Amino acid sequence: MAKDNLDTNKIDKAEECAICLMPSELPVRMPCSHEFCFTCAKGLMKGQNKSCALCRTPIPPNFITNPETFATGAVEAPIGKYSWFYKSRSGWWAYAPRMQTEVEDAFQSGKSTFECILYGQKYILDFIKSIQTFEVQKTQHIKRGLSKSSHLGVAGLRYTVPSE
Ligand SMILES: [Zn+2]
């Protein structure tokens, strides 16, 4: 599928992610130069091999501690007035854009829960209790709030701080 690219500078367009087969969302580039959605790549780290889905090059551990250094572009804040957030040990994070849309659709259609597969695991969001449950026992608070409200970044990717 690779087109001969004479215009190698124009690599801004989101490539299709080989894991979810959708345009890469919050794209990250692995050391082997393969690109995936950040959440898809995070799923690889939860797997047994912790390696690239395409070439099996091991993913370095700092992908978990410093994922921002793997991002191919700036982490964009959610658009729209309201967004969905979850709270990790470090603080509040906005969900990734596609998840935002799906969660909001479920919420607007009057559902009390939303289920999805994230990082290769089942997540259940409970709109009544304002929690998400995953890995059987783990729960985190969730909320629907103003997109502008204070949070760290998107899906575990911090907003880039200028020159660090
Ligand atoms: Zn993906």
Ligand SMILES: [Zn+2]
């Ligand atoms: Zn690779």
